[in-house]
Amino acid sequence: AQSVTQPDIHITVSEGAxxxxxxxxxxxxxxxxxxxxxxxxxxxxxxxKYFSGDTLVQGIKGFEAEFKRSQSSFNLRKPSVHxxxxxxxxxxxxxxxxxxxxxxxxxxxxxSVKP
Amino acid sequence: ETGVTQxxxxxxxxxxxxxxxxxxxxxxxxxxxxxxxxxxxxxxxxFVYNFKxxxxxxxxxxRFSPECPNSSHLFLHLHTLQPEDSAxxxxxxxxxxxxxxxxYFGPGTRLTVT
Numbered sequence: 299a300q301s302v303t304q305p306d307i308h309i310t311v312s313e314g315a316x317x318x319x320x321x322x323x324x325x326x327x328x329x330x331x332x333x334x335x336x337x338x339x340x341x342x343x344x345x346x347k348y349f350s351g352d353t354l355v356q357g358i359k360g361f362e363a364e365f366k367r368s369q370s371s372f373n374l375r376k377p378s379v380h381x382x383x384x385x386x387x388x389x390x391x392x393x394x395x396x397x398x399x400x401x402x403x404x405x406x407x408x409x410s411v412k413p
Numbered sequence: 414e415t416g417v418t419q420x421x422x423x424x425x426x427x428x429x430x431x432x433x434x435x436x437x438x439x440x441x442x443x444x445x446x447x448x449x450x451x452x453x454x455x456x457x458x459x460f461v462y463n464f465k466x467x468x469x470x471x472x473x474x475x476r477f478s479p480e481c482p483n484s485s486h487l488f489l490h491l492h493t494l495q496p497e498d499s500a501x502x503x504x505x506x507x508x509x510x511x512x513x514x515x516x517y518f519g520p521g522t523r524l525t526v527t
Binding site: 344388 | 417419454455456458503505514515516517518519520521523
């Protein structure tokens with residue numbers, strides 16, 4: 299069965315510092331991978347996605363993620379964090395050719411940014 | 414309106430009330446979803462509609478009743494809810510064409526059951 303693990307529940311970084319949020323997935327074939335961000339009281343906004351091709355994908359708001367098949371990981375990175383990046387981040391995996399609606403979400407990582 | 418909209422944004426209801434949540438997508442998608450998001454729990458997929466047909470129901474109690482009159486509108490009818498049903502209810506939509514595509518989410522309805 300597919301699963302997603304985000305090992306860090308809460309991370310605090312200083313403004314201007316670099317950021318890496320971890321995501322590990324379990325899936326038998328090449329997965330479709332997504333990162334979403336959720337600000338308090340809001341819905342989820344898609345940051346980036348990986349379907350195939352270049353394993354380093356660029357997203358909105360200066361985020362990028364790298365798909366590493368050997369490590370079953372899809373970590374999210376940003377070189378310099380801004381205070382407005384404080385939010386909760388969700389990694390999700392979808393089946394390649396699987397049934398519709400089959401997006402499995404991790405439990406999320408809450409990011410705090412200190413001045 | 415653009416994207417996915419949800420109304421109301423906040424709802425407080427008693428356990429004997431009947432209310433409905435509404436979702437509308439303006440993206441030309443053909444699949445819509447209801448999710449429940451509770452504190453400290455992962456997103457729970459409740460219902461999936463593809464081309465207006467319900468294709469998934471993840472063992473959701475019958476006090477939640479979905480309705481999808483067309484591919485742009487989705488409702489969640491609520492009756493005799495329990496306090497543990499208090500949560501953020503998120504609607505999402507996507508294009509489904511035989512594989513999984515990204516889902517676009519609405520802002521959610523914050524439901525409090527008293």
